[in-house]
Amino acid sequence: xxxxxxxxxxxxxxxxxxxxxxxxxxxxxxxxxxEKGLAGAMASGVNFGGVRQQGRPLAELPLARRxxxxxxxxxEIIGDTCEFIASGHLKIAxxxxxxxxxxxxxxxxxxxGLDLQLLEGAEMRGRFPWxxxxxxxxxxxxxxxxxxxRLVGPAxxxxxxxxxxxxxxxxxxxxxxxxxxxxxxxxxxxxxxxAARMLNCAGAWGAELAARxxxxxxxxxxAPQMVVSEPTRYFxxxxxxxxxxxxxxxxxxxGNVIFGGGYGxxxxxxxxxxxxxxxxxxxxxxxxxxxxxxxxxxxxxVWTGIEGYIADDIPVIGPSRTRPGxxxxxxxxxxxxxxxxxxxxxxxxxxxxxxxxxxxxxxDIGRFxxxxxxxxx
Amino acid sequence: MTGPRALVVGAGPAGVHAAxxxxxNGMETIxxxxxxxxGGQIYRRPPAGFTRPYRALYGxxxxxxxxxxxxxxxxxxxxxYRPETLIWNVSRGVAHSYGEASGYGEIPYDALIIATGAHxxxxxxxxxxxxxxxxxxxxxxxxxxxxxxxxRRVLFCGTGxxxxxxxxxxxxxxxxxxxxxxxxxxxxxxxxxxGLAAAGGVMLAKGLFYTAALRARGIAVVQGALPxxxxxxxxxxxxxxxxxxxxxAREIACDGIATGxxxxxxxxxxxxxxxxxxxxxxxxxxxxxxxDDGRATAxxxxxxxxxxxxxxxxxxxxxxxLAAYAVIADRGGSVPMARIAxxxxxxxxxxxxxxxxxxxxxxxxxxxxxxxxxxxxxxCEAISAGVLRAAxxxxxxxxxxxxxxxxxxxxxxxxxxxxxxxATEVLAAALQIDPEAVGRGRGQxxxxxxxxxxx
Numbered sequence: 001x002x003x004x005x006x007x008x009x010x011x012x013x014x015x016x017x018x019x020x021x022x023x024x025x026x027x028x029x030x031x032x033x034x035e036k037g038l039a040g041a042m043a044s045g046v047n048f049g050g051v052r053q054q055g056r057p058l059a060e061l062p063l064a065r066r067x068x069x070x071x072x073x074x075x076e077i078i079g080d081t082c083e084f085i086a087s088g089h090l091k092i093a094x095x096x097x098x099x100x101x102x103x104x105x106x107x108x109x110x111x112x113g114l115d116l117q118l119l120e121g122a123e124m125r126g127r128f129p130w131x132x133x134x135x136x137x138x139x140x141x142x143x144x145x146x147x148x149x150r151l152v153g154p155a156x157x158x159x160x161x162x163x164x165x166x167x168x169x170x171x172x173x174x175x176x177x178x179x180x181x182x183x184x185x186x187x188x189x190x191x192x193x194x195a196a197r198m199l200n201c202a203g204a205w206g207a208e209l210a211a212r213x214x215x216x217x218x219x220x221x222x223a224p225q226m227v228v229s230e231p232t233r234y235f236x237x238x239x240x241x242x243x244x245x246x247x248x249x250x251x252x253x254x255g256n257v258i259f260g261g262g263y264g265x266x267x268x269x270x271x272x273x274x275x276x277x278x279x280x281x282x283x284x285x286x287x288x289x290x291x292x293x294x295x296x297x298x299x300x301x302v303w304t305g306i307e308g309y310i311a312d313d314i315p316v317i318g319p320s321r322t323r324p325g326x327x328x329x330x331x332x333x334x335x336x337x338x339x340x341x342x343x344x345x346x347x348x349x350x351x352x353x354x355x356x357x358x359x360x361x362x363x364d365i366g367r368f369x370x371x372x373x374x375x376x377x
Numbered sequence: 378m379t380g381p382r383a384l385v386v387g388a389g390p391a392g393v394h395a396a397x398x399x400x401x402n403g404m405e406t407i408x409x410x411x412x413x414x415x416g417g418q419i420y421r422r423p424p425a426g427f428t429r430p431y432r433a434l435y436g437x438x439x440x441x442x443x444x445x446x447x448x449x450x451x452x453x454x455x456x457x458y459r460p461e462t463l464i465w466n467v468s469r470g471v472a473h474s475y476g477e478a479s480g481y482g483e484i485p486y487d488a489l490i491i492a493t494g495a496h497x498x499x500x501x502x503x504x505x506x507x508x509x510x511x512x513x514x515x516x517x518x519x520x521x522x523x524x525x526x527x528x529r530r531v532l533f534c535g536t537g538x539x540x541x542x543x544x545x546x547x548x549x550x551x552x553x554x555x556x557x558x559x560x561x562x563x564x565x566x567x568x569x570x571x572g573l574a575a576a577g578g579v580m581l582a583k584g585l586f587y588t589a590a591l592r593a594r595g596i597a598v599v600q601g602a603l604p605x606x607x608x609x610x611x612x613x614x615x616x617x618x619x620x621x622x623x624x625x626a627r628e629i630a631c632d633g634i635a636t637g638x639x640x641x642x643x644x645x646x647x648x649x650x651x652x653x654x655x656x657x658x659x660x661x662x663x664x665x666x667x668x669d670d671g672r673a674t675a676x677x678x679x680x681x682x683x684x685x686x687x688x689x690x691x692x693x694x695x696x697x698x699l700a701a702y703a704v705i706a707d708r709g710g711s712v713p714m715a716r717i718a719x720x721x722x723x724x725x726x727x728x729x730x731x732x733x734x735x736x737x738x739x740x741x742x743x744x745x746x747x748x749x750x751x752x753x754x755x756x757c758e759a760i761s762a763g764v765l766r767a768a769x770x771x772x773x774x775x776x777x778x779x780x781x782x783x784x785x786x787x788x789x790x791x792x793x794x795x796x797x798x799x800a801t802e803v804l805a806a807a808l809q810i811d812p813e814a815v816g817r818g819r820g821q822x823x824x825x826x827x828x829x830x831x832x
Contacts, residue, residue: 038779041779041782045782150782150783151783154772154773154779154783158772158773227829229829230789230790230826254758274468275468275821275822276468277466277468277473277822280822281481281830281832282832284829284830284831284832285830285831285832287829288829288830288831289831294829295828295829295830295831296828296829296830297828297829298790298826298827298828298829299823299826299827299828299829300789300790300792300823300826301788301792301821301822301823302821302822302823303821
């Protein structure tokens, strides 16, 4: 079987992996990416499609801000705008406690340059009269928006390939080792990939790969459920989220209403996931609770996909603490779509310069190490 | 203690026969059907109060239609019949139902017989989305269910036995007929004649009868035709331009077009139930795998009727009976082995006849492959064939699901039911691969659109 030598080998062809491959290839680094299925087909391709900074954990905001700068430029960066539009994002509070949380967050976020506008109930209803009159208010972010997730990962993969990266699809890595000099990865068909540096962008499968190098990450694979309706008159401009609520909703200009809520069944063994109908019903009921006029709108499809959620709800990004030359970028816990373009740059900088200007300390894999064998700083 | 429960989805010939046998063998049987009254598509019944006689509604098939309807009426009380209800999903031994009157429900089952039938297979052509253009089956439903024609001057265009049957039914009902354009190559039909004669002389005779009856009424029957464009005047369908068997461009004035190229099985429920599928190269579509008696690969799931493979109404009855016996036998009940052997022989004959039909009326995939870039392929999402081809040439899609993700073909209201057959051929031609290698669109619930409710 074939042996491929590269400077860097990336495992996982989601947006993070493909964007990093693009960054590296553009700088003349010999990079090979191995994807077990098709590029951008798992969580990167079947997620909700929200491009949102508002509400992200504060540690993620510098990354989210950086990524937001890239989204409107995707046309020039990867040759596809991916239907990104800054349609705004409204996070809704049901009650006064929710409004207080939104105010606290808005104050903290302004320190990161994120401008959030608090809307009291009457003001919010004046602006978005289709919302339920029972809602207390919300927080509006004008520069957040949405994009078509089905297009983004594959577009990064095409751009990376055009820049000289080798993108190997249908190439599942089943063995990962280090022979003292370099990483040696073996694919299911026996192909071998060797490189001095390795990047783990394996999403929900990332913890399994990290474990091969002695690093434990508490990751749970879950299957967030989505629904899409048949087209109806376009009236919901902003993407919607809810305080302490499991619902997110947007309408595309073609008229379809797309929303997510609840989780199905994720099987990382088969890479298959399935929808639980009772959760579809709950999500519909919640959506109607926010926007009463959605009642009766026909849904045409439900779907789900497999995403890796880390116990503290933020990803692992940065160098390995056990194996020099190994880097991680996985477990995005539902935040990877918006972050993806910046993650490519950040991981690319780490792999080429060994450092990045963007603060990533919070995402160090060392945060899960047992105190007894914690790495020396 | 309650015994095992069988759920039959579909009350056409397959579902009714299955339910009949299950109930007679004492099994708790639920029959769920989308229609208002049992009968399926072929023996579809008009709403109560319509008085057209069976002979006018069903022609040669009147006696069978009457028998099926009578059988089902005798079942009243013996089965739990739920009309106007859709099974929109199945997962882990539970079927999820929706009806406008009954709302959402769950039906746990021990055995599931999927008898969901088939729908028309179409190939888009310029103008096919104009009002007045129907499928052949749609034209037949208008006549059988509501006693109305789709136009005053109807043109029938396509291939397969239904083409002549429905044209004949329209003629018999006194509807105006602009002509019949048979798109099957004559050579293929002649070659298959021997197979048809051997396998089903009666059916062949019926086909010849319909053709002769149409000609006797002075109705033009064109062989080897190719539809070019449905043309509108003042926004209304006015004519079909077509190429005749000699390659000359012609036009026929019409205000209704019924078109179809054979049938495609309704397999979405089988897909959601987790059944394995295989590609049928002669019929050019995917089918759920089943054994001779209809056992699917998913536990507790059985297939009957055209949804298990297109073979017609008689075969559907046979398959319904076989599936019911399989359900009974698999739960330790005793079944009549000699009767089952006879049913299997009958099914084998029907399959030989269906195979001859596939040869005689091959799906004209070359029409689809040659579709102009500007022609709307996916009407739900208004996506042209050129956009689907660009998903291959510009974006690198190499199979159905990725091409769908890039182009939106098949992502709309019908979820590919209407356009998947043609889309597969467009992709196969663009990729220069077999349609089998294009693959099958992933099925997702719901089987058909269902409303969001507040609970």
